[in-house]
Amino acid sequence: MSSGSPAVSISRAGTDAAAHPDLLRLVYAGSFHKLHDEPRQAMLDSIFDPRENLTAAQACDLAYERADHLRKRLAIPADIAHDPLRLFAITEWACLLDGTTQAVLSIHYAVCLGSILAHGRERTDLTDHLEALGSMRSVGLYLATELGYGNNVVALETEAVYDHATGEFILRTPRPQAQKFMPNTVPGAFPKLAVVMARLKVAGTDEGVFPFIVRISDRDGPRPGIRVRSLPEKPGLSLDNGLTSFDDVRLPRRALLSGAIGTLRPDGVFEATVRGRQSRFLRAIEPIATGRVVLTAALLACARAAVFVAVRYACQRRTFAPGRQDVPIIEYRSHQRELFGALATAYVMTSLVNETKRQFTAPHKEPGEHRLDDLIAVAKAVATWSASDVIHTCRERCGAQGMFSVNRIADYVGIAQGVVTAEGDNVVILTKAATHLMQRSSGASSAPGQGDLLDPYYLLDLLAHRETSLRNDTSSRFGNRMVHEDTRFDAWNQVVNPVLDFARTHGARISLQWFLRDIETLSEDASVRQALRRLAVLYGLMEIHREAGWFLARGAVTASQVTSLPALIDQTCADILPDAVMLAEGFGITNDVLRTAIADDYVAYFA
Known part of the structure; x- marks a missing residue:
C-alpha cells in the first residue's frame, strides 16, 4: 500500500465531467457526435427513469413502450438495418437502461425487418408488412x-x-x-x-x-x-x-x-x-450477422458502464488503512488489480468490436486474415465473454451496492447471460470460426526472445507466438487423429478444446493489436496515449499471467519473468491509478444517463 497523500484525485467523482476528446474518439471510433449523442440524449427522457417493483409482465410491457418511444423520438426508419452503425449506436445506449428494450429493438430491426428487406426488398406485395413494422403497429x-x-x-x-x-x-x-x-x-x-x-x-x-x-x-x-x-x-x-x-x-x-x-x-x-x-x-440467415454485432456492441457498452460506475464508487467508498486515516478503496492494490483489469479489458475489447463494425460496414471487403463471418463470431465470443467477466468483477467490487438494480450492474449480469447464448452460443460459433482460421497457413513459430514485459509490443509478440504454436500443434494433432479414429467427429472431438484455446488466444491477440493501433492514431495529448498504453500493458500482462505455465514450458519466457508478473501487474496498476477516473469517464457515459446511486454521492442518495 502506498504511503503519503492519495495518489488519485476524487473531487470529480460526484460530477459528470466531460470525457477527454481523445478517449471519446477512440471509444466511439470518431462517431460520438454524429451517431451516439442523439440516442444518449434520448436516454434522459422520463420514460427511462428507474421503475421499482414491476412484475415481469409489467417490465416487458414497459420495454415495448420504450422501444416504440425511441422509434418516434429518433425517427428510426424501417430499413435502419441498412444503416447498421446508427442501429448499433441506438441499441448500445438503450441497453444501458433496459436490456429488454435493446432485445426488442435488435429482433425487430436487425433480424426481422433485416430479413424481409434482404430477401424481399423489391417486392411491392410486402408493403403492408413493412408499413406495419416500420410504424410498430406490429412488433x-x-x-x-x-x-x-x-x-x-x-x-x-x-x-x-x-x-x-x-x-x-x-x-x-x-x-x-x-x-x-x-x-x-x-x-x-x-x-x-x-x-x-x-x-x-x-x-x-x-x-x-x-x-x-x-x-x-x-x-x-x-x-x-x-x-x-x-x-x-x-x-x-x-x-x-x-x-x-x-x-x-x-x-x-x-x-x-x-x-x-x-x-x-x-x-x-x-x-x-x-x-x-x-x-x-x-x-x-445472413441477416443474423447484424444481430450478432448488435448484441456484442450492446453488452460491451454495459461493461463500460459497469466500469464507470465501479471506478467512481471506488473513489468515494472509504475504508480503514493501517497507519493512515481511512482511504478510498481504490487505493488498495487488491481492488486496483481487479477493477483496472476490467478497465483495461473494456478498452481493449472496444477496439476489437469497433474494428468488427468497420469491416462489417465497409463497402468492399478488404483482404485480411479473416472472413467477415469468422471475425464477427470471434468478436461475439471473445468480447461478450470478456464483457461478462468485467460486469461480474464490477458487481463484486461494489459489494452490496452492486446488487441493487438502481446501480445497474446487477441487471447487466442478466443481460450478459442472455447475450453469450443468443444469436449463436459462443462456444459453438467460436469453434466454427476456429476451423476456418486453423486452415490458414502459418510458418514455424519461434519465441520472440527475452524482452521487456512492460513493452506492450513484446506482450503482443508473446500472444502471437502462442497463437501460432497452438494452431500448428493442433493441426498436426488433428491430422494424426484422423489416421487412428473411426470418424472425423472422433478425431475432431480429441482436439476441440485446444482449438478453442487457439481461437481465444487469436481473439486476445487481434484485440490488443488493434487497441495499440488505435492508440497510435491519437494525436492531441501524449499523456492520454501513455495512460492507454498502460492499459495495454496491463491487459497483456494479465493474458500472459493466465497462461504463464504454457509460456514457461515452451521456453518463451524465463522463470524469473514468470515470478515477476504479479509485481509488474501491481506496479502497472499503481501507474494507472492517477488516470483511473479520466479513463473511466472517457467512455462518454454520465450518471445523468445512468441515474445510479453510487456513481455520484451515494451517501447523499441514501440520506
Whole structure:
C-alpha cells in the first residue's frame, strides 16, 4: 500500500465531467457526435427513469413502450438495418437502461425487418408488412431455434408444404421437438409479425430452410392454428419468450422470402439459383450477422458502464488503512488489480468490436486474415465473454451496492447471460470460426526472445507466438487423429478444446493489436496515449499471467519473468491509478444517463 497523500484525485467523482476528446474518439471510433449523442440524449427522457417493483409482465410491457418511444423520438426508419452503425449506436445506449428494450429493438430491426428487406426488398406485395413494422403497429419477431434444434438450425423440422392447388403454404410443427423455442411470441399490447424459418417442401422435395412471413398475433391474441405458451421467467431479462407451434397454418404465396436464393414459379416448380440446401440456408440467415454485432456492441457498452460506475464508487467508498486515516478503496492494490483489469479489458475489447463494425460496414471487403463471418463470431465470443467477466468483477467490487438494480450492474449480469447464448452460443460459433482460421497457413513459430514485459509490443509478440504454436500443434494433432479414429467427429472431438484455446488466444491477440493501433492514431495529448498504453500493458500482462505455465514450458519466457508478473501487474496498476477516473469517464457515459446511486454521492442518495 502506498504511503503519503492519495495518489488519485476524487473531487470529480460526484460530477459528470466531460470525457477527454481523445478517449471519446477512440471509444466511439470518431462517431460520438454524429451517431451516439442523439440516442444518449434520448436516454434522459422520463420514460427511462428507474421503475421499482414491476412484475415481469409489467417490465416487458414497459420495454415495448420504450422501444416504440425511441422509434418516434429518433425517427428510426424501417430499413435502419441498412444503416447498421446508427442501429448499433441506438441499441448500445438503450441497453444501458433496459436490456429488454435493446432485445426488442435488435429482433425487430436487425433480424426481422433485416430479413424481409434482404430477401424481399423489391417486392411491392410486402408493403403492408413493412408499413406495419416500420410504424410498430406490429412488433417484428424472428423464429428459428427449435426445442430440439438450437445451434443446429439447419436441421430444424418446422415445415412449410406448398399446396399448388390453392397457391398456399401449409405451416406445421411435425412433433414436439420442432416447437419454436425462445422467440418473444407471447401475445401482448402489440400485435406480432414474424419471420419464421421453416423447411420448404415443394412437390415432395425438401428444398431447404427458408424464411416465411407469418402473422403470430393480433390484438385478440394468437392467430388461428398458432399455439403459444410462456416460458419460465429469466432473472435480469423480462422479454416475453414463448414456445410456439403451428397446426397447419395456411400462408399466402407471398409469405415465402426466397429472394435471390430461388423462385417458386407459377407452375408450382421451385427453381433454385443457389445450389445445395446448406448454401441456401446460409444465404437465408445472413441477416443474423447484424444481430450478432448488435448484441456484442450492446453488452460491451454495459461493461463500460459497469466500469464507470465501479471506478467512481471506488473513489468515494472509504475504508480503514493501517497507519493512515481511512482511504478510498481504490487505493488498495487488491481492488486496483481487479477493477483496472476490467478497465483495461473494456478498452481493449472496444477496439476489437469497433474494428468488427468497420469491416462489417465497409463497402468492399478488404483482404485480411479473416472472413467477415469468422471475425464477427470471434468478436461475439471473445468480447461478450470478456464483457461478462468485467460486469461480474464490477458487481463484486461494489459489494452490496452492486446488487441493487438502481446501480445497474446487477441487471447487466442478466443481460450478459442472455447475450453469450443468443444469436449463436459462443462456444459453438467460436469453434466454427476456429476451423476456418486453423486452415490458414502459418510458418514455424519461434519465441520472440527475452524482452521487456512492460513493452506492450513484446506482450503482443508473446500472444502471437502462442497463437501460432497452438494452431500448428493442433493441426498436426488433428491430422494424426484422423489416421487412428473411426470418424472425423472422433478425431475432431480429441482436439476441440485446444482449438478453442487457439481461437481465444487469436481473439486476445487481434484485440490488443488493434487497441495499440488505435492508440497510435491519437494525436492531441501524449499523456492520454501513455495512460492507454498502460492499459495495454496491463491487459497483456494479465493474458500472459493466465497462461504463464504454457509460456514457461515452451521456453518463451524465463522463470524469473514468470515470478515477476504479479509485481509488474501491481506496479502497472499503481501507474494507472492517477488516470483511473479520466479513463473511466472517457467512455462518454454520465450518471445523468445512468441515474445510479453510487456513481455520484451515494451517501447523499441514501440520506
